Amino acid sequence: MNDLTFGIIKPDAVRAGHTGKIIDRIIADGFRIRAMKLIHMTLEEAEGFYAVHRGRPFFTELTRFMSSAPCVVMALEKEGAVKAWRDLMGATDPAKADEGTLRKEFANSIGENAVHGSDSEENAQIEIAYFFSQIELV
DSSP states (O other), X not given: OOEEEEEEEOHHHHHTTOHHHHHHHHHHTTOEEEEEEEEXXXXXXXXXXXXXXXXXXXXXXXXXXXXXXOEEEEEEEETTHHXXXXXXXXXXXXXXXXXXXXXXXHOOSSSSOSEEEOSSHHHHHHHHXXXXXXXXOO
């Protein structure tokens, strides 16, 4: 069985009209989309999702940004999904991201970096469950 990871197409990329291009790249890279929806997080939902970062200097800016406009949340399946998704996303800083990565192509800055991905299998499970019920994973 393949592994699952969690991804977000962030408000900056959705606002810029890159959603379809990013989804095309996800599929072309061999991921199966198990669940996906367009949402607009409230500030409270963003704070809950990023609670692990509460107290860090970027927390307020991050949660305001993530609740500023719609984003696309996804459960993605592939062998070695967490690493494969992080490799496709590229470095957090788009200036340091490798050519061919989503952040190199679509991100504006470290703060508005187009996509989010789980950093571990454990966090992927937690993040998927935050946005999707078991019945939504198809």
